[in-house]
Amino acid sequence: MAEAARRLTALAQQVLGTPLPVRLRAWDRSESSGPPGTPGSPGTPVLVIRRRRALRRMLWKPGELGLARAWVAGDIDIEGDLYQALDLLAGHLWEREEDTARRSGPAALVHALRDPVLRAAGRELLRLAGPWPPPAPPREEARTGGGPLHTVRRDKRAISHHYDVGNTFYERVLGPSMVYSCAYWPGPDATLEDAQHAKLGLVCRKLALAPGQRLLDVGCGWGSMVLHAAREYGVHAVGITLSGEQAVYARKRVAEAGLADRVEIRVQDYREVRDGPYDALCSIGMAEHVGSERYAEYAHELHCLLRPGGRLLNHQIARRPLADEADYRVDEFIDRYVFPDGELAPLGRTVTQLEAAGFEVRDVEALREHYALTLRQWVANLETHWEEAVRLTSPGRARVWRLYMAACALSFERNRLGVNQVLAVRTPETGAAGMPLRTRDWR
Template sequence: MADAALRLTSLAEEVLGVPLPVRIRAWDGSESGPPDMPVLVVRHRRALRRLLWRPGELGLARAWVAGDIDVEGDLYRALDLLSEFVWERDPDAATVHPLRDPRLRAAARGLLKLGGALPPPAPPAEEVRRRTGPLHTRRRDQEAISHHYDVGNDFYELVLGPSMVYSCAYWDEGEGTLEDAQRDKLDLVCRKLGLGKGDRLLDVGCGWGSMARHAAREYGAQVTGITLSREQAAYARKRIADEGLTDRIEIRVQDYRDVRDGPYDAISSIGMAEHVGRVRYRQYADQLMSLLRPGGRLLNHQIARRPEKNEAAYHVDEFIDRYVFPDGELAPLGRTVATLEEAGFEVRDVEAIREHYARTLRAWVANLETDWARATRLTSVGRARVWRLYMAASAVSFERNRIGVNQILAVRTPVSGQSGVPARLRDWRG
């Protein structure tokens, strides 16, 4: 078995039909592939059994999380080189059963010889079991949010930094810090919403309370923040109390569907709508519309995917669904805008900031890698590996324009037609 790397390279190239763009090092110490390239390290033949039993992205993800495979060298470059074979493959080709494709049948036989004919390894502990039943019920959403956000506030502080903002920052052209960029993003949202002293703001998916604190402290707003994460709520309340803002901010553990105390002057939804899902998005839009006063503004900050040529063939990213955001769904920008308009909103501005998210994610990965030993103590090695892969892969996806992120400013325009939005767009004063 001293040539395992060469055999793996040959199998991969037979399936892909092109030279493998990375180097491989196998468990037997052998290496194969182009020099001076990132090295895909296959630490254990168990990784091959994972691919045999679940070909494609999920098998690779399980092997990564379990530590059966790793990357030496530039992780971003490795992910970029492998993108078109893993994440940008033809959706129709991805549905072909291996036994119906002669190349895949041959590759499966080769993997079987290298990996051994043993039962499939158990998925890593961090994987969410496949769910059944209707999508986006209150209980199911609660469980999904808990899986992602209730992994320890100390862990999130390590990754996100002192701002504790878990969404795309807004970077200057210079060398500003992550904290500067997150503060600028929060301020941009407040200005787009036209917040003033005493205005009632509903922050949907308030996270650890950063937006609520900024709006109350810098603009004098009266803020209600809602989240489904009890750990986030506890953290937010403590920071609010420490800053003496308890008279201006209320944090609730509450589903957006259960808010009944409108009208609000403004609503911010920053990085929350990705959890809503297609089956609930119109309900989400209708609910936010009903909670705004006439003339009130909504700032919807949301990740979007590129439209598929065949939308019926769209499938949720298996790694993200099983390990990161259970039941999370990305929609094309056009569908989101159309749904908001169908609910009665007037969409006044869309700002695309995908490059900003790539830079934000790279900053988070750097924080994680810098304090890796502490990160694994705070959660687990597997969980830390999940976060490193998903954030690095997401950064590459933003850079390659596979996904984007947009701030949509929408208004519940009164019957008079006076929206109250400044005459010159992007002049967010007033």
């Protein structure tokens, strides 16, 4: 009799201490109806466990990593509204990982079987999971080579994992703007292109760019910012990236725009730039890759690259502060499949470290809701071009991008994540920062 879904639903309630908030369909085609009181039970999203090996993955690596591996491999899936499913499951699965994140493999199973409440459930799950061991992790999992974090070499490997997956793939996801950071929406009905154009203009106005100035874009991506600044504001711009594929694409765009005399694209680490000073610096969606151990160095290097009176626009995702910052753990799914070695910091720490490097912070603007809108549009673009995206990369890679962008959209909407533009100045000893009395005139 096909009854795996019923048994799994009962076991999930036993382990979680609460009914599973979604319907469940198992590999034997059995399906649970969902717990009483779930929103519109027949229309509730369905968690599909396509293969028994998904259970082996989740038992071997309890918490987020096991779920991530099962998702990337296609062993589990969601039918219905992905956002609704993630919202319903967040408090039942992903937010419980603090209890299990430090246990994995056989040790985790032993721990579970020692718990009198979980012992019977654990044995039943082991029977349902099938023969051990679990399959190897999906090939999309990052391999940065070990060694110390955030060396130039390791950072380059980490950046390559995320960005060197094909420029055409990113064209389908990001749209014609090729901007991979939070847009600035004039309204919810604006187009993504309009919102990204507005963001680039906002950055340029905050930096007070003027013809003839030198701009350094740290983490320039596919070149959209330096192109916009050179074309619209007449600056001489240098964009640096660690992604070879991005650099090739950006240089082609520069040549096609006829701006090769004013825009230079380099494959270069921020620690290797030696041709300062610049009149203005921007770092848009790059500082998340720097790491807490290197952030003071990052801030110091940028300060040294600016002329006195020059401005820095640092656009960076922030997490909520913790009561004890020692409890911070990098998200395992993001670390293994999305942004290897990436770290998020609270806004307050970022401001403190910029000030410690000698910057005067003059303005902070929160764009949290703007990023949620941006991510939802990227997810829609990916879903529209799904078959092509799979062909351009792999089924697992496309699944990674869909899950991480949808989950991040919810995190911004629920105030679990924020994103901020911090405008800072290398103020001269005279104190003349060159800032307007009304700093929000750039609106």
